[in-house]
Amino acid sequence: PVTTRTTSDGTLQIGGVDLAGLAARFGTPVQVLDTADVRARCRAYRAALPDAEIVYAGKAFLCRGMARLVADEGCSVDACSGGEVAVAAAGGLPGDRIVLHGTVKTDEDLKAAFTAGVGRIVLDSAAEVDRIAALAPHRQKVLLRISPDVDAGTHPGLTTGTASSWFGMPPAEACEVAGRVLARPELELAGLHCHLGSQVPSVSRYERAAVRMVGVIAALRARYGISVAELDLGGGHAVGYAEGEPCLDPALFGRAVRGTLARACAAHGIDEPRLLVEPGRAVVARAGVTLYRVGAVQRCGDGRTTVLVDGGMSDDPRPALYGARYPVRLVGRATRAPLETVRVAGRHCESSDVIADGVRLPADVAPGDLLAVPVSGAYHASMASTYNQVPRPPVVAVAAGASLPLLRRDTPEDLLRRDCS
Numbered sequence: 001p002v003t004t005r006t007t008s009d010g011t012l013q014i015g016g017v018d019l020a021g022l023a024a025r026f027g028t029p030v031q032v033l034d035t036a037d038v039r040a041r042c043r044a045y046r047a048a049l050p051d052a053e054i055v056y057a058g059k060a061f062l063c064r065g066m067a068r069l070v071a072d073e074g075c076s077v078d079a080c081s082g083g084e085v086a087v088a089a090a091g092g093l094p095g096d097r098i099v100l101h102g103t104v105k106t107d108e109d110l111k112a113a114f115t116a117g118v119g120r121i122v123l124d125s126a127a128e129v130d131r132i133a134a135l136a137p138h139r140q141k142v143l144l145r146i147s148p149d150v151d152a153g154t155h156p157g158l159t160t161g162t163a164s165s166w167f168g169m170p171p172a173e174a175c176e177v178a179g180r181v182l183a184r185p186e187l188e189l190a191g192l193h194c195h196l197g198s199q200v201p202s203v204s205r206y207e208r209a210a211v212r213m214v215g216v217i218a219a220l221r222a223r224y225g226i227s228v229a230e231l232d233l234g235g236g237h238a239v240g241y242a243e244g245e246p247c248l249d250p251a252l253f254g255r256a257v258r259g260t261l262a263r264a265c266a267a268h269g270i271d272e273p274r275l276l277v278e279p280g281r282a283v284v285a286r287a288g289v290t291l292y293r294v295g296a297v298q299r300c301g302d303g304r305t306t307v308l309v310d311g312g313m314s315d316d317p318r319p320a321l322y323g324a325r326y327p328v329r330l331v332g333r334a335t336r337a338p339l340e341t342v343r344v345a346g347r348h349c350e351s352s353d354v355i356a357d358g359v360r361l362p363a364d365v366a367p368g369d370l371l372a373v374p375v376s377g378a379y380h381a382s383m384a385s386t387y388n389q390v391p392r393p394p395v396v397a398v399a400a401g402a403s404l405p406l407l408r409r410d411t412p413e414d415l416l417r418r419d420c421s
């Protein structure tokens with residue numbers, strides 16, 4: 001959906017709201033979330049996979065308002081901690097539409113999950129079977145997470161489905177662990193799960209994973225005579241940040257994966273499982289724009305220009321962690337100044353605090369100017385920290401010309417709230 005509008009005076013509107021006005025009202029940095037965009041992405045997934053359950057990965061961005069939004073669009077939520085379960089539930093998600101994940105599930109995580117009545121718990125390792133069976137207050141549906149040994153073709157820090165990954169058990173172990181689940185009346189083996197990683201650039205990786213997972217389902221049927229009802233293929237669909245980066249289309253994904261599944265199941269003579277997918281970034285990344293105020297322009301000794309802004313790695317750690325690249329643009333005023341290649345850096349005291357390097361900005365950018373960084377709806381607010389005791393920015397939803405704060409900025413009191421020294 002095109003809810004962004006730029007006019008010749010440099011005004012940028014999102015969801016019918018002027019960004020410069022928002023910055024004046026809420027201060028900077030501020031993250032703006034276009035809720036029409038989030039809704040449209042949810043709908044695109046539901047249209048691409050009408051029989052599947054779309055499980056939004058809450059780790060990308062979660063608060064009550066976001067949970068309400070995706071619930072309203074018919075999605076479930078993947079929570080990877082008791083905290084995410086609690087926020088999803090507080091946002092009105094019914095328990096049966098929450099899936100609990102986690103390589104390590106603490107007693108507190110499980111307590112939150114059982115309190116919310118989560119529909120499914122994903123078991124990552126054999127040791128979880130007896131522990132969760134012993135704690136479950138009622139018969140609990142579980143999925144077994146398998147690491148299918150498929151290279152996601154992404155950044156090593158975002159790869160979770162290869163043979164060396166600890167996210168889920170190797171396929172060879174699945175039969176034995178499934179047997180242990182089947183032996184526990186407190187548990188119901190609802191299905192299998194895998195997640196290849198994040199920013200997965202092509203559907204062929206998912207097709208490969210689907211074929212492997214169908215092989216495991218067939219092995220379970222041969223060994224125990226059971227039919228596995230659900231297959232969760234995880235999330236990780238790539239979103240393009242900078243120009244030319246790959247982007248995975250939900251419709252293409254839906255067609256390819258369903259075709260592959262149908263063929264693989266037919267080859268083994270097994271029923272097709274119901275599909276679950278867990279997109280996080282693909283639902284919310286493009287809905288977000290972060291606004292920063294320029295605080296200084298440093299002409300460095302080597303001739304490079306560094307534009308310094310009032311946020312940085314505390315609200316966007318992605319460039320430092322994954323070498324992520326972002327476009328940046330000047331908003332709020334028109335200029336005829338020529339473009340210059342600059343580095344945009346944050347306010348934190350380290351050289352890895354670079355928001356974008358090698359971006360083109362008007363040469364007259366000066367303190368007080370507003371810069372916008374798009375595609376910042378996923379893994380920004382959710383990974384934000386208060387490093388250097390810098391307050392985390394607010395997140396403001398915009399739609400149909402109105403703005404509604406979802407998260408407020410940290411206050412000085414917030415920064416001291418945990419301090420009991």
Ligand code: LLP
Nearest residue numbers: 057195198199235236237278279280281379
């Ligand atoms: N399902 C599971 C089990 C996951 O572990 C993840 C992400 C997802 C779904 C959603 O992946 P997505 O569709 O959002 O790519 N902090 C990193 C991303 C880490 C993702 C971890 N797991 C980043 O900023 O790129």
